[in-house]
Amino acid sequence: MEPLLKVENLKMYYETIRGYVKAVDDISFDLSKREALGLAGESGCGKTSAALTILRLLPSNAKIIGGSVTLDGENLVGLSDKEIREKIRWKRISMIFQGAMNALHPTYTVGDQIVEAIVKHENVGKGEAMERAGQLLELVGMKPSRVKRYPHELSGGMKQRTVTAMALACNPDLIIADEPTTALDVIVQAQVLKVIKELKERLEISMILISHDLSMIAETCEKAAIMYAGKIVEYGDIVPVFKESLHPYTKKLITAFPSVLGPRTELSSIHGFPPDLLKPPPGCRFHPRCPQAMEICRKEEPPLKRIGNTEQAVACYLYGE
Amino acid sequence: MENEVAVEVQNLVKHFEIKLGFFKTLISKEMPVVHAVDDVSFKIMRGEIFGLVGESGCGKTTTGRALVRLIDPTEGKVFFQGTDLASLPLESEIRKLRRRMQIIFQDPYESLNPRMSIFDIIAEPLRIQKVVKKEEEIHERVAKAMEDLDLIPPDEFMYRFPHELSGGQRQRVAIARAFVLRPEFLVADEPVSMLDASIRSEVLKLLLDLQERLHTSFLYITHDIALSRHMCDRIGVMYLGKIVEKGPTEYVIQKPLHPYTEALIAAVPVPDTTARRIEVVIKGEVPSAINPPSGCRFHTRCPHVMEICRKEEPPMLRMEKNRYVACHLYGNSKSPKKTDVTS
Numbered sequence: 001m002e003p004l005l006k007v008e009n010l011k012m013y014y015e016t017i018r019g020y021v022k023a024v025d026d027i028s029f030d031l032s033k034r035e036a037l038g039l040a041g042e043s044g045c046g047k048t049s050a051a052l053t054i055l056r057l058l059p060s061n062a063k064i065i066g067g068s069v070t071l072d073g074e075n076l077v078g079l080s081d082k083e084i085r086e087k088i089r090w091k092r093i094s095m096i097f098q099g100a101m102n103a104l105h106p107t108y109t110v111g112d113q114i115v116e117a118i119v120k121h122e123n124v125g126k127g128e129a130m131e132r133a134g135q136l137l138e139l140v141g142m143k144p145s146r147v148k149r150y151p152h153e154l155s156g157g158m159k160q161r162t163v164t165a166m167a168l169a170c171n172p173d174l175i176i177a178d179e180p181t182t183a184l185d186v187i188v189q190a191q192v193l194k195v196i197k198e199l200k201e202r203l204e205i206s207m208i209l210i211s212h213d214l215s216m217i218a219e220t221c222e223k224a225a226i227m228y229a230g231k232i233v234e235y236g237d238i239v240p241v242f243k244e245s246l247h248p249y250t251k252k253l254i255t256a257f258p259s260v261l262g263p264r265t266e267l268s269s270i271h272g273f274p275p276d277l278l279k280p281p282p283g284c285r286f287h288p289r290c291p292q293a294m295e296i297c298r299k300e301e302p303p304l305k306r307i308g309n310t311e312q313a314v315a316c317y318l319y320g321e
Numbered sequence: 322m323e324n325e326v327a328v329e330v331q332n333l334v335k336h337f338e339i340k341l342g343f344f345k346t347l348i349s350k351e352m353p354v355v356h357a358v359d360d361v362s363f364k365i366m367r368g369e370i371f372g373l374v375g376e377s378g379c380g381k382t383t384t385g386r387a388l389v390r391l392i393d394p395t396e397g398k399v400f401f402q403g404t405d406l407a408s409l410p411l412e413s414e415i416r417k418l419r420r421r422m423q424i425i426f427q428d429p430y431e432s433l434n435p436r437m438s439i440f441d442i443i444a445e446p447l448r449i450q451k452v453v454k455k456e457e458e459i460h461e462r463v464a465k466a467m468e469d470l471d472l473i474p475p476d477e478f479m480y481r482f483p484h485e486l487s488g489g490q491r492q493r494v495a496i497a498r499a500f501v502l503r504p505e506f507l508v509a510d511e512p513v514s515m516l517d518a519s520i521r522s523e524v525l526k527l528l529l530d531l532q533e534r535l536h537t538s539f540l541y542i543t544h545d546i547a548l549s550r551h552m553c554d555r556i557g558v559m560y561l562g563k564i565v566e567k568g569p570t571e572y573v574i575q576k577p578l579h580p581y582t583e584a585l586i587a588a589v590p591v592p593d594t595t596a597r598r599i600e601v602v603i604k605g606e607v608p609s610a611i612n613p614p615s616g617c618r619f620h621t622r623c624p625h626v627m628e629i630c631r632k633e634e635p636p637m638l639r640m641e642k643n644r645y646v647a648c649h650l651y652g653n654s655k656s657p658k659k660t661d662v663t664s
Contacts, residue, residue, distance in 0.1 A: 042517035155606045185376035185544065188606055190588035212517060215590035242594045256518040257592040258547040260574055267551055269523035273487050 002073070003030035004206050005054075005093075005174060010067035012053040021277045023049040025230035026067070028304065031174070031223075036200060036207040038217030038238070040253075041227035042274060047210045048098065050227075051176045054208075055095055056084045071174075090121045094172040098179040098210075101159035104151040110137075110162045111147025117169045136165040140195050157188040164196060168203070175200075178210045193220060214257055218242055223311075226250045229275050229285040232304060236312030246307065246314040249286050284317070292318060325367040326400075327506055327538035328388060333361045333397035335383050339611070355610050357383040359562040360397070362637075365506070370532065370539040372553030372570065374546050374585070376607060379559040381542045382427075385508040388540060389424050390415055401506065420450045423499040427511040429491035433483040440479040443467065443498045450502060466497040470527050489520035493527070500531055507532075510542045525552065547589050550574055555643075558582045561610055561618040564637075568644030578646040581619050617649065625650055 008028045013020040023046045031037050039047045052058055054069050056076065069076040071092060076084065097103065105113055114133035115126060124132075134144030140161040151159055160180065167175050180196060181189040197220055200207050211217055217224055217238070224241045226234045226249065234247040245251045255268040272289040275281055281288055287297040296317050304315040336354040346352075358380040365371040373381040387394045390406045399406045401418060409415050423446075426432040433442055443463045453459050467475040470493040483491055492512060499507060512528065513521040529552070532539060541552050549556050550570055557567035558579065566579040577583040584603045603622045608614055614621050620630040627649060635647045 042519060157606055185607075186546075187376065187584060187588045187603060190590070191604075193590075213590065214518070215592040218592055218594045219590045239594045242592070253518060254592055256522045258545070258551050259591050259593065260547045260550065260586050260589045261591050261593070264550055264571070267522040267525065269521075269526060270519040271523065273489060273520065274517075 003032050004072060006030040006070040007054065008068050008070070010050070010053060010069060011065035012049060012058070013063050013065055015061045015063055016278070019278050022230050022280060023277060024053055027227070027232045029225050029232065029235055031206050031208065033173075033206055034200070034204050035223060036209060036221040038221035038224040039208055039210045039227060040212070040214055040217050040224060042212055044274060044277070045227040046230040047227050048178055051095065051178055051208065051210055055089060055093055055176065056081065090117065090170045090172065092172055093174045093176065094167040094170065096163055096167045096175065096177040096180045099183060100163040101156060101183065104159060104162065106151055109148050109150055110154070114147070114162070114166050114169055117166050121170045132169070133165075136168055137162070139168065139199065140165045156184055157192055160184060160192050161195060164192070164199070168199065172205065174206045174208070176208045176210065179212070180209070181216070196220070214254055215259075226253065229280055230277055231285060231315065233286065233316070234312075234314045235304065236310065240310065240312045246312070246319055247316050248290050248292050248318070284315070326364050327367045327369070327402060328365040328540070329400040330361060330363050330384070330388065331398040331400070333358055333384060333387060333399065334395045335380070335387055335392065336395045353611050356562045356613050357610060358387065359613075361559075361562070361564050363557055363564065363567060365538050365540060367538055368536040369555065370541050370553045372541045372543060372549040372556035373559055374543055374549050374556050375559035376544060378607060378610060380562040381559050382510055385424070385510050385540055385542050389419065389422050389508055391424070420452065420502055421504055422506040422508070423502060423504040424508040425495055425499045425510065425512045428515055429488060429495050430515070432495050433491055435483050438480050438482055439486070439494055442483075442494060443501055446498060446502050452502065462501060466501040469500065469531060470497045472497065489516050489524060492516060492524055496524070496528060500535070503535060504537060506538045508540045508542070511544065514544070546574065546585055558585065561607060561613050563618060563647065565619065565648070566644075566646045568642065572642055572644060578640060578644065578651065579648050580623050580625050580650070617647075
């Protein structure tokens with residue numbers, strides 16, 4: 001089956017006075033209909049930049065250097081800003097931004113804010129849009145009457161549900177959720193995550209879930225891509241990536257998360273700090289922190305290669321000839 | 322030595338008054354108060370790490386701050402090795418005690434003065450407390466503290482400023498500052514919640530190493546019950562200003578007694594794809610601490626709520642294996658004995 005979204009060799013650098021920040025450096029992945037992909041990695045690894053590149057919500061100093069983003073056979077990189085805005089954004093791909101719940105406008109009701117998103121993108125009247133806003137809130141488990149509420153009258157969980165409803169406003173095929181539950185407490189986080197999961201199933205939408213929290217990805221996604229310093233180091237179906245992880249970084253990262261289940265295991269740590277993306281280390285970007293670094297890792301960059309006939313791919317010289 | 326009590330908290334209460342506008346004060350009879358901490362008691366043994374676990378707004382940070390007297394409790398007592406902190410009226414006397422107790426704050430981006438060099442930041446407690454006088458000695462102590470936290474070579478970091486360091490490095494500086502006085506008691510308020518996973522575990526290891534070496538007693542405050550497993554000997558689970566359950570960490574996690582603890586554990590995502598998926602046991606969100614629910618504060622969300630829970634506040638009951646729970650579910654069974662002040 002043809003994937004819904006195909007990202008190939010995407011490169012996006014930020015231009016600064018000190019040189020290029022290689023935030024997204026040659027990443028590729030694809031996503032089928034109804035599939036959820038988890039984009040995991042630590043802060044500054046380029047996961048949000050990758051999402052913003054797909055939606056073309058980039059600041060003026062960002063340059064897409066190369067690669068393609070194909071949605072249903074159409075290359076989004078070639079489209080003009082106007083075309084993206086009118087045809088793609090929100091109608092086909094929408095996004096739940098990190099911290100969006102705190103970006104709701106304080107002097108408009110949440111209904112007005114959802115209506116704005118609908119009216120901007122679709123040719124409908126305000127009355128009809130308001131009705132839809134009510135339905136959307138119901139969809140995320142809130143009373144439709146809440147459209148009349150102001151953000152300060154809602155709790156954190158409710159606000160997060162509101163921005164989720166907003167992302168659904170124009171029936172997109174794909175939702176990018178950037179750390180959708182980070183600011184919430186664990187119980188509310190579980191509630192919101194459950195809503196997002198159910199919606200994905202019921203509305204048959206695809207999802208890219210961006211998170212630093214691997215546990216969250218393990219519980220919601222079918223596929224995972226682990227990013228480190230602007231690159232995808234491991235990619236594949238969620239179970240092999242977690243259960244038989246190959247890349248030393250993935251292995252370390254997974255065991256760095258404590259679990260409440262099972263026996264208590266020691267938390268692994270990775271010595272050192274993630275690199276500066278202005279001057280990433282040569283060769284494999286993980287080599288200064290890798291316990292298994294070899295001579296070749298310091299010099300040559302490992303390509304992301306498939307392992308056997310599986311979906312799993314890894315960028316590491318420990319595998320393959 | 323292990324059985325020595327380092328810190329004892331007895332019925333600690335902290336209420337924050339809410340300032341009303343002029344007209345409202347004329348109309349309203351009572352000043353509304355936020356019940357941040359309500360009747361919390363626990364002991365921390367010497368060399369022990371006691372964890373306070375709970376969601377935001379449950380009063381864990383307020384408790385931690387009251388323990389080093391950064392805020393004055395409304396009621397209750399905090400004993401630090403026999404001395405009641407609340408009874409010390411003079412700042413100078415409190416300051417003397419602060420040599421022996423320190424705090425690490427949550428956010429290393431805000432807790433370090435941006436205009437001071439790393440050296441000055443770590444040396445400041447030494448200077449304020451006048452523990453060492455000579456500059457060379459101060460230099461030596463600072464360098465040692467930095468080495469302990471793997472900020473090596475110290476000379477490379479000493480003359481930098483906080484903005485030149487990464488989050489993980491900053492938090493190490495904050496920890497070095499707390500440890501430079503070799504305190505006997507330390508409050509760590511979510512010291513790693515701002516750090517990335519790969520850096521987090523290394524900082525935790527350094528913290529545990531130091532704790533073991535210096536035999537420091539710890540109050541470890543965290544929202545992450547999974548993490549408390551790795552850090553704490555015993556934990557107390559807080560909900561809306563009250564401790565609802567406490568006991569040895571492993572027992573509490575393996576076999577939670579209070580319905581809230583159970584819900585808290587069930588809600589934690591697990592870094593394992595084949596494990597149980599997210600379960601949401603309880604609905605709704607934490608009610609306001611201005612008018613906390615009557616009776617048991619958890620009754621509005623509790624799946625096992627009974628009539629009595631709405632009316633009477635459950636007392637802290639002693640269960641097996643040094644465990645305590647405040648829940649009416651355990652009131653009549655096993656006839657556990659009631660205790661006022663608990664371990």
